[in-house]
Amino acid sequence: MSTSDTRPPALLGTSGLIFIAVLVAAAILVPVLNLLTAPGSALHVPTYVVSLLGKYLTYALLALSVDLIWGYVGILSLGHGAFFALGGYAMGMYLMRQIGTRGVYGDPILPDFMVFLNWKELPWFWYGFDMFPFAAVMVVLAPGILALVFGWFAFRSRVTGVYLSIITQAMTFALLLAFFRNDMGFGGNNGLTDFKDILGFNIQADGTRATLFALSALALALGYVLCRYLVRSHFGKVLIAIRDAETRVRFTGYRAENYKLVAFVVSAALAGIAGALYVPQVGIINPSEFSPANSIEIIVWVAVGGRGTLVGAALGAVLVNYAKTYFTSGFLAPYWLFMLGGLFVAVTLFLPKGIVGTFYEWRDRRKAATGEADEPVAEPRPAE
Amino acid sequence: MSDIETLAPETADAPAEGLGAAKTGLTEALLYLNGVTVTFDGFRALNELSFTVDPGEMRAIIGPNGAGKTTMMDVITGKTRPDKGDVYFNEGRTDLTKLDETEIVTLGIGRKFQKPTVFESHTVLDNLRLALKGQRAALANIFRKETAAERERIDEIFETIKLTEHRDRLGGNLSHGQKQWLEIGMLLAQDPKLLLVDEPVAGMTDAETAQTAELLREINANGHSVVVVEHDMTFVRDLGVRVLCLHEGSVLAEGTLDQVSANERVIEVYLGR
Numbered sequence: 090m091s092t093s094d095t096r097p098p099a100l101l102g103t104s105g106l107i108f109i110a111v112l113v114a115a116a117i118l119v120p121v122l123n124l125l126t127a128p129g130s131a132l133h134v135p136t137y138v139v140s141l142l143g144k145y146l147t148y149a150l151l152a153l154s155v156d157l158i159w160g161y162v163g164i165l166s167l168g169h170g171a172f173f174a175l176g177g178y179a180m181g182m183y184l185m186r187q188i189g190t191r192g193v194y195g196d197p198i199l200p201d202f203m204v205f206l207n208w209k210e211l212p213w214f215w216y217g218f219d220m221f222p223f224a225a226v227m228v229v230l231a232p233g234i235l236a237l238v239f240g241w242f243a244f245r246s247r248v249t250g251v252y253l254s255i256i257t258q259a260m261t262f263a264l265l266l267a268f269f270r271n272d273m274g275f276g277g278n279n280g281l282t283d284f285k286d287i288l289g290f291n292i293q294a295d296g297t298r299a300t301l302f303a304l305s306a307l308a309l310a311l312g313y314v315l316c317r318y319l320v321r322s323h324f325g326k327v328l329i330a331i332r333d334a335e336t337r338v339r340f341t342g343y344r345a346e347n348y349k350l351v352a353f354v355v356s357a358a359l360a361g362i363a364g365a366l367y368v369p370q371v372g373i374i375n376p377s378e379f380s381p382a383n384s385i386e387i388i389v390w391v392a393v394g395g396r397g398t399l400v401g402a403a404l405g406a407v408l409v410n411y412a413k414t415y416f417t418s419g420f421l422a423p424y425w426l427f428m429l430g431g432l433f434v435a436v437t438l439f440l441p442k443g444i445v446g447t448f449y450e451w452r453d454r455r456k457a458a459t460g461e462a463d464e465p466v467a468e469p470r471p472a473e
Numbered sequence: 474m475s476d477i478e479t480l481a482p483e484t485a486d487a488p489a490e491g492l493g494a495a496k497t498g499l500t501e502a503l504l505y506l507n508g509v510t511v512t513f514d515g516f517r518a519l520n521e522l523s524f525t526v527d528p529g530e531m532r533a534i535i536g537p538n539g540a541g542k543t544t545m546m547d548v549i550t551g552k553t554r555p556d557k558g559d560v561y562f563n564e565g566r567t568d569l570t571k572l573d574e575t576e577i578v579t580l581g582i583g584r585k586f587q588k589p590t591v592f593e594s595h596t597v598l599d600n601l602r603l604a605l606k607g608q609r610a611a612l613a614n615i616f617r618k619e620t621a622a623e624r625e626r627i628d629e630i631f632e633t634i635k636l637t638e639h640r641d642r643l644g645g646n647l648s649h650g651q652k653q654w655l656e657i658g659m660l661l662a663q664d665p666k667l668l669l670v671d672e673p674v675a676g677m678t679d680a681e682t683a684q685t686a687e688l689l690r691e692i693n694a695n696g697h698s699v700v701v702v703e704h705d706m707t708f709v710r711d712l713g714v715r716v717l718c719l720h721e722g723s724v725l726a727e728g729t730l731d732q733v734s735a736n737e738r739v740i741e742v743y744l745g746r
Contacts, residue, residue: 319615322614322615322616322617323602323603323608323614323615323617324611324612324614324615324617326595326599326602326603327603327611327614329592329594329595330592330595330603332594333592333593333594333595334590334591334592334593336586336590337586337590337591337592339574339575339578340550340574340578340583340584340586341578341603341604341659341663342575342578342579342609342663343575343609343611344575344609344611347610347611348611350611351611351612465643
C-alpha cells in the first residue's frame with residue numbers, strides 16, 4: 090500500500106494568489122486612474138505617486154531576492170545593494186546613450202561627464218549600451234557574474250555566518266569607492282542622470298511612467314513565482330536543509346556550495362532587474378546606491394515583513410518605504426533613522442518572524458489545534 | 474589472491490591518484506585502515522590505528538572518552554585528513570584520504586552523527602526524500618519529479634524505521650529517539666555499502682534501545698555493512714557482533730564482547746574493576 094503523497098504541490102498558496110491578484114489589480118488600476126481620470130478628480134492618481142509606487146515595487150523585488158538567500162539558505166548578504174546598483178548602472182548607461190546630442194555639450198556619442206573630463210572617445214565597456222537588448226542582458230549578467238565569482242570563492246572556502254556577511258559588506262563598500270572615482274568611467278560622484286528617452290518614449294511622460302509602474306508590478310509577480318517555484322522544488326528543499334544543517338547536507342551527498350552558488354546568482358540577477366526598473370523611475374543612479382547602509386536597510390525590510398515567506402519580504406519593503414516617505418516629509422523627518430533603528434530592534438525582539446511569519450505561525454497553530462497539521466517548529470537550531 | 478602485496482606500511486607511499494589510486498589485491502575488506510595517525514596540536518587522537526571491516530559485516534566499537542572513536546569516523550568520511558596511514562574502501566580500490574566528504578558519501582559511506590541531525594523544518598517525508606539515493610546536482614534538481622519507484626522505496630524505509638504515521642510531522646517535532654531512527658532511515662535511503670553510526674542509543678529509553686538494536690540488525694541483514702560506536706554495553710550485547718575496543722587512538726582488544734570484556738587491559742582502562 091502506498092501512502093506517499095502523490096498530489097503535485099500547488100505552486101501558489103492562498104497568500105501567493107492574493108499577492109499576485111493585488112499586483113495584477115495594481116498594474117491595471119494605477120495606470121488607468123493616472124491616465125484616464127481628470128487631474129482634479131478624486132480618483133486621480135498623480136504621476137509622482139505612480140513613480141513612487143513603482144519605486145516601492147522595485148524595492149519589493151530587491152527584498153524578494155534577499156529573502157531567497159537569507160530566508161531559505163541562511164546567507165545573510167549585507168551587500169545586495171551592490172547587485173541592485175549594478176543592474177541600475179547597466180540601465181543608466183543605456184539611458185545615457187539615448188540622450189545623444191540633447192546633452193549640455195551636444196556630443197552625439199560621449200555622455201556629458203566624459204566631455205567634461207576631456208575624454209576623446211567612449212571607453213570600451215560603454216560599447217553596446219546604445220542597444221536596449223544588450224543593456225537588458227547586462228542588467229542580469231553584470232550582477233550575475235559578480236555573484237558567481239564572489240560566491241564561488243566564498244562558498245568553496247566555506248565562509249559562512251557573520252564572516253560572509255562582513256565580506257559582502259566589504260564588497261559593496263569597495264564598489265562604492267570604485268564608482269566614486271571619476272576615472273572609472275561611470276560618472277563618478279554624480280552618477281548617471283538627465284535621462285531623456287527609454288526605447289524612444291519620453292521618460293518624463295505620464296504614459297511611460299505608468300508603463301514602468303506596470304512593468305515593475307509584472308517583474309515582481311514573475312520574480313515571486315520564480316522564487317516560489319525554486320523554494321518548493323527538490324533544489325529548494327536542499328536549500329532549506331542547508332540553512333538548518335549544512336554538514337548533514339554534505340554528508341547526504343549534496344555539494345552545498347553549488348546549491349548556495351545557484352541561489353546566490355539567481356538572487357543577484359533578480360536584484361539587478363529591480364535596479365534596472367528603479368533607475369528610469371527615479372531618474373538617477375549614483376554610487377550612493379552601493380552604500381553599506383542601503384544594503385542593511387534591505388535586511389530591515391525583509392525582517393519586518395517576515396524572513397522566509399517571500400510575500401512578507403515584498404510587503405515589508407513596501408511598508409517600511411511607505412513609512413519612510415511619510416515620516417521623512419513631516420516634522421518627524423529628523424528622527425526617521427532613529428525610527429528605522431527602533432523598528433528593527435522592536436521587530437527582532439517582539440516579532441522575530443516578521444508580520445507575515447507571525448501570521449503563518451498563528452495559522453499553523455490553529456490548524457494544529459484542530460489536528461489538521463503539525464505544530465510549527467521553533468526556530469531551527471543550526472546543527473553541530 | 475595469492476599474489477597479495479605485502480601489508481607493510483611502506484606500500485602506502487606508492488603513488489596514488491584520486492579515485493584511480495587502486496590497491497587491488499591489497500585487501501578483500503570493504504574498509505581497510507592501516508597505521509592511521511592523526512595529531513591535533515601534539516595530541517595523538519589516533520595512533521597507528523589499524524582494522525578492517527568485511528563486506529556485510531557489522532562491527533561495534535567501544536572505548537573510553539577520548540579513545541579516538543569520533544576521530545576515526547572523521548577520517549573515514551573525509552572530515553579529517555590523517556597525518557599518515559592508509560584508508561582504503563572497496564577492497565582496496567579507493568583511497569579515501571584523497572577524497573572529500575561528498576565524494577566519499579557518493580562512494581557509499583553513510584554517517585550518523587552522535588547528536589541526531591535531521592532537517593528540522595522539513596517533514597519526515599521530505600527528510601527521507603532528500604536523503605534518497607539519486608540526483609545530487611543542483612541545476613538538475615530544480616526540475617526534478619519524484620518517480621513511483623522512489624515513492625515505493627520511501628514507503629519501504631518508513632516500514633523499516635517504523636515512522637509511517639509520523640511522515641507528515643516536522644523533523645524538529647520528533648522525540649529524541651524518533652530523530653535517531655529518522656537519521657538512520659535517511660542513511661538507509663542513501664543506500665550506502667557502509668553505515669557509520671555514532672552512539673545511536675545515547676539518551677534512549679531501554680525499549681527504544683532494544684528497538685534500535687533490532688533496526689540495525691535488520692539493516693545489516695539486508696546486506697549493508699555497519700560500524701557502530703557505542704558506550705551502552707547492553708546495546709552492544711544485543712547487537713551480538715564482533716567488538717573492537719579502542720584506547721588512546723589504537724586497538725586495545727578485538728573479538729566477541731565476552732572475549733573483549735574479559736581482557737585485563739580493557740577492564741583496567743574502560744570497564745573498571
